[in-house]
Amino acid sequence: MTNIQRLNNIYKSGIDKTWSNTEIPDKLIEYLDYLKSKVTSYSKLKVLDIGCGRGRLIKRMIEDGWEDVTGIEVAGEAIKYLPPRIKLKIIVGDFMEERFNKKYDIITDLTMTCSVSPRHWSSIFRKINEILEGNGYYLGEFFTERMSGSKLDKTWYLKENDLRNALSGWFEIIFFKKDKKIKGSIFFLTKKKEI
Ligand SMILES: C[S@@+](CC[C@H](N)C(=O)[O-])C[C@H]1O[C@@H](n2cnc3c(N)ncnc32)[C@H](O)[C@@H]1O
Numbered sequence: 001m002t003n004i005q006r007l008n009n010i011y012k013s014g015i016d017k018t019w020s021n022t023e024i025p026d027k028l029i030e031y032l033d034y035l036k037s038k039v040t041s042y043s044k045l046k047v048l049d050i051g052c053g054r055g056r057l058i059k060r061m062i063e064d065g066w067e068d069v070t071g072i073e074v075a076g077e078a079i080k081y082l083p084p085r086i087k088l089k090i091i092v093g094d095f096m097e098e099r100f101n102k103k104y105d106i107i108t109d110l111t112m113t114c115s116v117s118p119r120h121w122s123s124i125f126r127k128i129n130e131i132l133e134g135n136g137y138y139l140g141e142f143f144t145e146r147m148s149g150s151k152l153d154k155t156w157y158l159k160e161n162d163l164r165n166a167l168s169g170w171f172e173i174i175f176f177k178k179d180k181k182i183k184g185s186i187f188f189l190t191k192k193k194e195i
Pocket residue numbers: 007019020050051052053054055056057072073074075078093094095096109110111112115116152
């Protein structure tokens with residue numbers, strides 16, 4: 001079975017409900033609000049949500065007034081039944097293979113990168129760094145070793161310090177926090193480093 005078939009099967013079987021049907025974590029909303037407060041008009045900022053799944057963050061951001069939000073998701077099955085207004089915003093493809101024709105002000109990553117082996121992280125972070133605008137931000141959620149019993153069998157649980165070190169090669173860390181309500185996840189907000 002290829003990796004894409006495996007991911008499609010997760011969506012077909014409904015295993016994804018463990019994350020797709022949950023609210024966007026408060027910490028991420030807090031970070032997005034922080035970014036809103038830094039500009040006069042946030043609604044026009046270009047946002048890319050990598051590994052967007054069923055588009056739950058895209059939906060939430062549209063409700064919150066963000067206008068230019070795009071998602072990319074490798075599992076076509078995830079977006080099959082979405083309403084057209086959300087579907088239209090999602091590219092079905094592999095983030096690492098995609099040639100983006102523009103740069104983004106904000107890249108969000110709700111547990112996409114942590115579902116990929118850490119040996120690929122530095123190429124993922126390099127690509128995120130490359131397609132961010134000069135003063136762009138990268139924020140998201142990673143599962144850590146504390147989270148066990150996940151049904152996502154390919155999730156890699158790593159130590160907080162390893163994640164901090166991996167991120168800090170490419171980004172300046174602004175916030176790096178746990179949330180009492182979601183034990184086992186790390187939430188981060190970083191800013192592009194010029195490499
Ligand atoms: C744990 S799920 C999270 C989905 C979504 N971000 C959410 O929070 O609802 C990780 C997602 O990343 C997607 N993914 C993994 N590798 C990818 C890649 N290289 N390009 C695009 N999507 C990818 C998977 O198909 C899966 O939908």
